[in-house]
Amino acid sequence: MKRFFRRALIGLIALGVFGCMSAPVNRNPHADEELVPVQVDLPRYMGRWYVIANIPVVDERDYVASCAVWTLRPDGRIEDAVVGRKHGFDQPESGTTFIAKPGHGAQNSVWRLRPLWPFEFIVLTVYVDPGYQYTVRATPDKQFSWILSRQPDMSEEVYQSLLARLDQMGFDTPRFRRVVQFPEQIGQPGFHAVR
Template sequence: MRRLFSAAAVATVLLLSLAGCSNDPPNPNPRASEPLATVPVDLPRYMGRWYIIANIPYFAERDMVASRAEWQLRPDGKIDDSYYARKKSFDAPEKHYQFLDTPVPGKEGGEWSVQIFWPVHVAQLTLYVDPDYRYTILGYPGKNLGWIFSREPDMSDDTYRSMLARLDAMGYDTSRFRRVPQHPDQLGKAGFASPGDKN
């Protein structure tokens, strides 16, 4: 029961954060007002493990390291969405949060309705996936949240810059993205989020 209450509390704060982040800085990108467009997704191919390489830090993922998502397509067409991460330290116990996603009809698998907890849902947009399904970019309609995922926990600097260039072209403020440490030696490195950072 305590765990259920904790998960509900986290989800409630997440919802409030998604609904209206009035503390978000103005987006200076000249394309900031252009709507985001999703891309078609081959859902069976899209399933599996994805490492979170970078994101716009916000309270629910701030201080997390070694974070990843695991997606599994269910017989009913919905998706079991598991999030794993460690808080502040690679020695910390792994946390796990479970969500249920539903592909939105007519969006060719590119938009999911994510059930944070019943009956609350938020939109998750697939903005890019490479032809080999090695990298993907996820977004949120207001451009205040965004994620870069990879099948592997490592991404070259050149590939990372190419992902940021795509996000810039979509109207994101790419200066807000921070890389997520996937290895202990990445803690404190330039461009990586550090546990305890407020931005």
């Protein structure tokens, strides 16, 4: 699993380098507007977050029950564990942990991950609700994004409100797919296909 996530991040870096040649065209009228990170209270932000929907990195779409677990370290960096079950609920949970460094002066919302030196992967927090129950993270180029929740399910009303917010930020929202968190979601419209 560690190898998978390392390959996924290396693939993301390659996509960043060659993104202009193969990235889908974002037709959102706000596509060129710069993303503005929001302020994050790191101690409140830590813990388990379930991936509700995403514009996935490489093979991320092959996983069910995906989540991120963030732990603040004494040195101010963050252990960013990514876990899930590849191809189905009958598979063991697996994952890997990266170390994220919140950007200095970036309101704790710009995380820099270095999966393989000298490459760096930047993820922004572009929304977190006041109760720290929902958050949205994305790459600065809007090619990848994650809608996360403290619970493995999310009401359709909240989900649609987050998509509307992302649309206003300039994301290509039709690219978002729901992540299967429960077996009964397999094969449902709008969810990633489970192979």
